Amino acid sequence: xxxxxxAAADSMTMLRRxxxxxxxxxxxxxxxxIMPVMxxxxxxxxxxxxxxxxxxGAPTGGGAYIDYVAPGIILMAATAGAVATAVGxxxxxxxxxxxxxxxxxxxxxxFLTGHVVGSVIQTMIAIALVIGIALAIGFRPDASAVxxxxxxxxxxxxxxxxxxxxxxxxxxAKTPESASNAPLPLTFxxxxxxxxxxxxxxxxxxxxxxxxxxxxxxxxxxRGLLMGTGIGNSGxxxxxxxxxxxxxxxxxxxxxxxxxxxx
Numbered sequence: 001x002x003x004x005x006x007a008a009a010d011s012m013t014m015l016r017r018x019x020x021x022x023x024x025x026x027x028x029x030x031x032x033x034i035m036p037v038m039x040x041x042x043x044x045x046x047x048x049x050x051x052x053x054x055x056x057g058a059p060t061g062g063g064a065y066i067d068y069v070a071p072g073i074i075l076m077a078a079t080a081g082a083v084a085t086a087v088g089x090x091x092x093x094x095x096x097x098x099x100x101x102x103x104x105x106x107x108x109x110x111f112l113t114g115h116v117v118g119s120v121i122q123t124m125i126a127i128a129l130v131i132g133i134a135l136a137i138g139f140r141p142d143a144s145a146v147x148x149x150x151x152x153x154x155x156x157x158x159x160x161x162x163x164x165x166x167x168x169x170x171x172x173a174k175t176p177e178s179a180s181n182a183p184l185p186l187t188f189x190x191x192x193x194x195x196x197x198x199x200x201x202x203x204x205x206x207x208x209x210x211x212x213x214x215x216x217x218x219x220x221x222x223r224g225l226l227m228g229t230g231i232g233n234s235g236x237x238x239x240x241x242x243x244x245x246x247x248x249x250x251x252x253x254x255x256x257x258x259x260x261x262x263x
Contacts, residue, residue, distance in 0.1 A: 010106050010107040010109075010110035011107065011109065011110045011113040011114055011117070012114075013110065013114070014110045014111060014113065014114020014115070014118075015113075015114045015117050015118050017114060018088065018114050018115055018118035018119075019118050019121070019122075021088070022118065022122055029084060029122050029125075029126065031080070031083070031084070032077065032080045032081045032083075032084055032122065032123060032126040033077070033080075033126045033129050033130060035076070035080050035187070036073050036074070036076045036077040036080055036126075036130050037129075037130060037133055039073055039076060040069070040070065040073045040130070040133065040134060040137070041137070043065075043069050043073070043196060044065060044066045044069060044137060044138075047065075048065035048066065048069070049065070051065055051069075051196065051197060052064050052065030052068070066134070066137065066138045066139050067139060067140060067141075067227055068223075068227075069195070069196060070134040070139040070141075070226075071195075071219060071222045071223040071226055071227070072190055072193075072194065072195025072196060072219050072223075073130065073134070073195065074127060074130055074131055074134065074155070074222070075155070075158070075190055075195065075215065075218060075219055075222060076187065076190050076195065077123070077126050077127045077130040078123060078127060078155055078158050078159045078162060079162060079183075079186045079187045079189070079190065079215075080123075080126070080187055081119060081122065081123030081126060081159060081162070081163065081166075082162045082163065082165065082166035082169075082183035082186050082187065083166070083180055083183050083184070083187065084119060084122065084123075085115065085116070085119040085162075085163050085166040085167055085170065085183075086166040086167070086169045086170035086173065086179040086180065086182055086183050087170065087176050087179050087180050088115060088119070088170065089112075089115050089166075089167050089170030089171055089179070090170040090171070090173045090175070090176045090178075090179035091176050091179075092111075092115075093170070093171060094174075094175065094176065111257070112167060112253055112254070112257055115167055116160070116163050116164060116167055116253075119163045119166075119167075120156070120159050120160055120163055123159045123163070124155070124156060124159060127155055127159070141226040141227055142226075142227065142228055143225055143226045143227075143228075147225045147226065148225075148226075150225050151222055151225040151226055154218065154221060154222060154225070154238060154239075154242070155222070157239070157242040157243075157246070158218055158242050160242075160246055161241075161242045161243075161245035161246040161249060162183075162186060162245070162249075163249070164245075164246055164248075164249025164250045164252075164253055165183075165186070165245060165248070165249035165252070166182075166183045166186070166249075167249065167253040168249055168252035168253040168256050169182040169183055170182075171253060171256035171257055172256050189213060189214075189215055190215045190219065192206070192209060192210055192213065193210050193213055193215040193216035193219055194210065194216050194219050194220060194223075195215070195219050199211050199216065214241040214245065216234075217233075217234040217235075217237035217238040217241060218234075218238040218241065218242070220232075220234040220238075221234045221235045221238040
């Protein structure tokens with residue numbers, strides 16, 4: 001077998017390990033679903049009437065607002081998965097399991113690859129559950145099959161980017177508690193974008209930040225694919241942000257892992 005084949009086999013072993021952990025201790029995975037679902041219910045039923053009537057061009061009433069807010073909340077499910085990734089990586093680093101891996105003939109890339117791929121799978125399952133709940137409470141996208149595939153692909157790419165970033169956070173965190181807090185800005189950053197209300201309804205300074213932060217073009221692209229609204233150049237910006245964040249997160253995680261643990 002080639003070195004690449006050994007690395008792939010070791011990564012699959014680590015992936016199975018992480019998925020088994022997730023099945024035995026499902027609380028972190030459930031939190032990935034619970035938080036965006038609670039946000040979806042809160043903004044749709046508690047604030048939907050007021051916020052929906054204030055959105056230009058949108059029909060009034062809470063039932064219509066679900067079509068605007070659901071894409072943003074679905075994206076939040078991707079950000080919520082970052083917390084579980086950071087905690088999982090930090091727990092392995094602080095409990096000594098990596099020291100045991102050092103004594104074994106394991107590919108250097110397997111540890112991080114197993115964590116990242118496992119977290120992406122869990123987060124995409126959580127996203128699917130949030131989409132199902134959104135559909136159950138009135139979300140009515142008019143996307144074609146191709147547009148659904150494009151939307152899922154964009155969510156997958158964003159999830160990959162956030163997972164690599166959160167893996168880096170978990171590697172540099174000193175305790176699991178601090179690791180759970182590190183990704184929280186990623187979780188709430190969509191609120192300062194166009195997830196809940198359009199950016200043109202915000203004050204000038206906040207509007208400038210909202211328009212140029214990474215989540216807004218992703219939200220607008222996702223909303224355009226699912227609801228048929230205009231995308232403009234948001235699609236290119238969304239892809240650029242996702243690829244850029246993936247590269248930054250990957251390089252950071254590999255560098256941090258190389259400094260703290262050499263398999």
